[in-house]
Amino acid sequence: MHREPKSRTPPSELALIERIRARTSTQRSKSLRLGIGDDCAILTPPLGQELLVTTDFSLEGRHFLRDVHSPQSIGHRTLARGLSDLAAMGATPLACFLSLALPKSVARDTVWLDGFLDGLLSLAKAFKVPLAGGDTSQSPSDHILADITLLGAAPAGHALRRAGAHAGNFLYVTGSLGGAATELAALIANPHKLRHAVNSGDHPHLFPQPRVSVGQTLLRRSLATACIDLSDGLSTDLAHLCTTSRVSAEIDAALLPAHPLTAGLDKAAQIAAVLHGGEDYELLFAAAASTRIPRSIAGVPITRIGRIVRPRKNRPQMTIVAEGTAFELQPQGWEHLK
Helix, strand or coil, rough: CCCCCCCCCCCCCHHHHHHHHHHHHCCCCEEEECCCCCCCCEECCCCCCCEEEHHHHHHHHEEEECCCCCCHHHHHHHHHHHHHHHCCCCEEEEEEEEEECCHHHCCHHHHHHHHHHHHHHHHHHHHHEEEEEEEEEECCCCEEEEEEEEEEEEECCCCCCCCCCCCCEEEECCEEEHHHHHHHHHHHHHHHHCCCCCCCCCCCCCCCCHHHHHHHHHHHCCCEEEEEECCCCCCHHHHHHHHHCCCCCEEEEEHHHHHCCCCCCCCHHHHHHHHHCCCCCCCEECCCCCCCCCECCCCCEEEEEEEECCCCCCCEEEEEECCCEEEEEECCCCCCCC
């Protein structure tokens, strides 16, 4: 295992907070009036817009492995999870809040903390979302716990929702699917090969790219009737959308955009990664058949993969058609406490 150099004395909580605040001193935001340093942050939401709030845990041993994922990847992924939730609702990010519970061994490791902040703040800068506050604590175990809270804004009453899909709508996904699950399997099999990978856009698991601009365009141009981000896998997240919208869905297997990383898998493993892999952080959305959907939005390819149909007795909620034969599609993606 690669060991990072450590500082000789453990920093106090105040020193840890000051280290984080120093990294955010150059942040600029019209909505953030007061950031790190007081009991609360102060934000001014844009006129005529409502606030959207999302929170996501990143837990060592569940969402990342310290011996496998670099600190930069862990920081990036911690923020990307929340940004993807805002993207699914067409929101504009306003601010993020980070709570960290660190074991003493990690609190002493300033190289790890700086790497984590490098990954998180680099992505925050790209999406102009300031780190406005949070909390720090000693972890009750030897595991790192990170919780990210994001605030976004959308025109009042117009945020994209999971509800709203109707029979006759077409189904679309952004980007490609299965890459994150495939890269994770390769990473676990050979951690030293990918541990020091950089954020080049070629690493869908280590450095996923939230589709914030796509979601904003879908909302602004009224293109989508319903939307959800693909964090748990297409099969599971499509089931969420269908249940909330009270509809059924048919997917055409031949239309599914498989990530290039899946090309080396056998056919069964490839379709499993595409349908159930999870953590692609792409967007799945429904749109009226009469709506002209561009082939790409903000440089991200858009692919039609199926359609929404009326639910019927004795018919599965989700069906996938492969080589002319229809099969029931069961949600087999990620589910906590399963």
